[in-house]
Amino acid sequence: MKTRYLALVFAATIAAPAKAQITYQQTVQLPTFHYFGVSTTVVVPTGGTASLGSIGGSTRTRFDRVGNRSLGTSSFSGSLSMSATVIDLAEMDREVLAEAARRRGADVDVVGRPVDAEPNAVNWLENQRAATYLRRGRTAEAAGQPEVARVFYRKVVKNGNAREKRIAKASLTRIDSAQVARHNEKVR
Structure with a gap:
């Protein structure tokens, strides 16, 4: 009898917290995906x-x-x-070999090709950009905007051909010298 009483008390203790609980409605919205495509030639x-x-x-x-x-x-x-x-590995190899030869001062690369061979389309485009930057630098310098001119000349030094780089470096030196002279006049 005592064990039956203990079992009943134990069951009541466990069942007491399990009374009816109020549940709240919760809405969960999942993302939806839509796919589309274009069939064309570009x-x-x-x-x-x-x-x-x-x-x-x-x-x-x-x-x-x-x-x-x-x-x-x-x-x-x-x-x-x-x-x-478009990645042309053969063209990249030629460019690397030509640059190495240029740095050595050679007229031909290690394969025997002239270093200053005709530029490819990418080099041509970079040279056109460098020429544009050089022109814009000169315009800015003439307009009295040395900082703007300096930005364009630095782009030419980075991307231009040897002649354009020399011109841009000389222009940068001229701008720097003019700024130093102006600074020295202010100090006096």
């Missing part, structure tokens, strides 16, 4: 990017009853773009 320059299309939309929902209001908003967007990079 021309993209090397190292460039082209937009192929985009899509977007939004929805707004309102629920209004006496004592119960809700508002829902949903929006989505997506875009598709294409990038192209």
